[in-house]
Amino acid sequence: MFIKQLLSFGVAAIGTAAMPALASDAVTQGIFALSGTAEKVTAELSMETTGPLSRELLITFADKTTGKRIVHFDEELTQQLHVLATDSDFSSFLHEHPGKAGPDGRFRVAMNFPRPGVYHVFADAVPTGLGQQVVRFDVSVASPPGAAATPAPSSRHGSDGPYTIQLDQAGLQAGKESMLNLTVLKDGKPAQDLGLYLGVPAHAVFVGTDDLAYVHAHAMSADAANAAHGAHGAHGAAHDPAGPVPARMMLHAKPPHAGQYALWIQFMAGGEIRTVPFVVDVAKGS
Incomplete structure (x- = not known):
């Protein structure tokens, strides 16, 4: 049967910090988000403003036991990191891939947000030897000065x-x-x-x-x-x-x-x- 739905796909983002200053927003600490799985990592995210609603997002993972930054990741479904995000009213959605981590273990992705608001950003990765780990970041994307509010998309029908x-x-x-x-x-x-x-x-x-x-x-x-x-x-x-x-x-x-x-x-x-x-x-x- 068809299930009533609520949302429309849009855009969101991810990235992280523990890095040199980039005129970025404050570092956001991740929240472990995979139920039933041992928490083996910590993670940080930061965003650099690159336009009215565009951001470069940076993310790093660290081994929770040793505190050392993780630089090696296994590919899962052709990607080292899956970035999935939705806004606070679940009206937008993104599934993005920033490519391979840099030599320092940092992932970067440039994103254009559909509208201002709070976004729940999930970083889904498989650090080598640690298994699947998912960390959530809650980030705010502010309205550019003088910008008119963009309404959320109306609900669709699956x-x-x-x-x-x-x-x-x-x-x-x-x-x-x-x-x-x-x-x-x-x-x-x-x-x-x-x-x-x-x-x-x-x-x-x-x-x-x-x-x-x-x-x-x-x-x-x-x-x-x-x-x-x-x-x-x-x-x-x-x-x-x-x-x-x-x-x-x-x-x-x-x-x-x-x-x-x-x-x-x-x-x-x-x-x-x-x-x-x-x-x-x-x-x-x-």
Whole structure:
């Protein structure tokens, strides 16, 4: 069934500090954001103002035990760092990649924010030898002097251009690995022009609207799902890259808490990255 949704995709950002002065905003300390996983890192972010709503964001990770900056990262789905962000009312979303860390371990990414506000920025990485680590930064992007306020986008209905997603969230429970069936439709029919996005058929990002709980999961074809799970707890679980990407997929996810989650599903269609937002309700575990 179609799930009522709340959001539209937009833009956000990430970066960090422990660096020479760059006329940047104050350093923001990260908050560990991956439920059920041991916290093995600390992280810092700073932003340099480069335009009215544009920023260069810099981020560094440090080993929590030794305090030493981390300079080596494993690639996860072709990237060393996944940057995912949403604003405080969940009306905008970004999934960005700053490329490889510099020799000093610092990641840099230039971002244009859609409007002023507070953004929740998630840095999702795999420091070598430490496993997946996710850190959240809460940053403020101020209005430029004299600028008129830009209204948040109006809610949509689970679509991006001609593409919609038919999503079945039956059985989605807190603390339990749940399976969601989804079908990508184009003009109401199963899409035939899908491709892999970062090596998988689709990505799904859940953010709890009350506690900002974070889950990043990967969809796979319905056939491949019978052989492997795509939850982000496995971070980089197997998928079948052979042949065209089918419209019918399965998604395994394990939301840590009951409640309402903003959900964005991203996929490649017609040669473009598409983003379809939802709001889903996660039931208490049995």
